[in-house]
Amino acid sequence: AQSVTQLDSQVPVFEEAPVELRCNYSSSVSVYLFWYVQYPNQGLQLLLKYLSGSTLVKGINGFEAEFNKSQTSFHLRKPSVHISDTAEYFCACGGTSYGKLTFGQGTILTVHP
Amino acid sequence: DADVTQTPRNRITKTGKRIMLECSQTKGHDRMYWYRQDPGLGLRLIYYSFDVKDINKGEISDGYSVSRQAQAKFSLSLESAIPNQTALYFCATSVQGGTEAFFGQGTRLTVV
Numbered sequence: 001a002q003s004v005t006q007l008d009s010q011v012p013v014f015e016e017a018p019v020e021l022r023c024n025y026s027s028s029v030s031v032y033l034f035w036y037v038q039y040p041n042q043g044l045q046l047l048l049k050y051l052s053g054s055t056l057v058k059g060i061n062g063f064e065a066e067f068n069k070s071q072t073s074f075h076l077r078k079p080s081v082h083i084s085d086t087a088e089y090f091c092a093c094g095g096t097s098y099g100k101l102t103f104g105q106g107t108i109l110t111v112h113p
Numbered sequence: 114d115a116d117v118t119q120t121p122r123n124r125i126t127k128t129g130k131r132i133m134l135e136c137s138q139t140k141g142h143d144r145m146y147w148y149r150q151d152p153g154l155g156l157r158l159i160y161y162s163f164d165v166k167d168i169n170k171g172e173i174s175d176g177y178s179v180s181r182q183a184q185a186k187f188s189l190s191l192e193s194a195i196p197n198q199t200a201l202y203f204c205a206t207s208v209q210g211g212t213e214a215f216f217g218q219g220t221r222l223t224v225v
Contacts (some may be wrong), residue, residue, distance in 0.1 A: 004155075006155075008225050009153065014171055022195075032212070034213070036216075042218060043117075043197070043203065043216040043218045043219050044156075044203065044205075044216040045216075046213050049212065049213060051212055083164075090155055090156065091212075092156075097212035099144050099145075099146050099161070099205050099206065099213075100146065100158065100161055100209030101153035101214060103148075103156040103157070103158075103160075104155050105153055105154060105155045106153070
């Protein structure tokens with residue numbers, strides 16, 4: 001069984017500040033990890049994914065995440081956020097069927113001017 | 114045009130009514146999924162299908178049924194809707210050997 005915990009339900013930040021959205025996972029087998037973003041009234045868009053290899057993964061819109069196997073974490077970071085980054089972010093894990101995902105509860109990122 | 118299309122986008126229905134949510138895709142993917150999103154709970158898998166003849170229950174299938182009419186179409190039915198099925202529903206697709214899922218725009222369902 002797999003589970004994903006997003007440690008913060010809401011994260012408010014000011015524009016141009018750095019941000020970290022935290023995600024921990026639990027799995028008895030090797031997992032693949034994903035971050036999705038959901039803008040208001042839209043579907044989910046893939047930000048980045050970790051399948052194997054380098055533990056630092058770079059995604060779209062300047063986001064990156066680091067896979068830490070010992071801490072079972074996959075935190076999402078951005079060094080300088082913009083107003084347009086305001087959205088809900090979901091961490092997810094999956095196995096060999098990449099569409100069969102277990103999602104975290106979501107983190108609402110609000111960027112203030 | 115969206116690759117994964119859900120209809121309707123919004124629906125209000127009454128308790129006890131039967132309702133069908135539809136999903137179609139032009140990506141040529143063999144695998145399709147239905148998820149439900151509730152505030153504070155993230156997305157949870159309802160049903161998934163790896164091909165037309167393969168249907169599987171997900172984490173929260175009670176009260177739902179599905180039909181895979183063709184490789185490109187996957188419908189979700191609520192036989193007798195109840196208020197706690199009020200949620201945002203997402204269809205997704207993936208392909209065997211691919212490395213990510215692609216989501217539709219969602220259907221917001223309200224059961225009154």
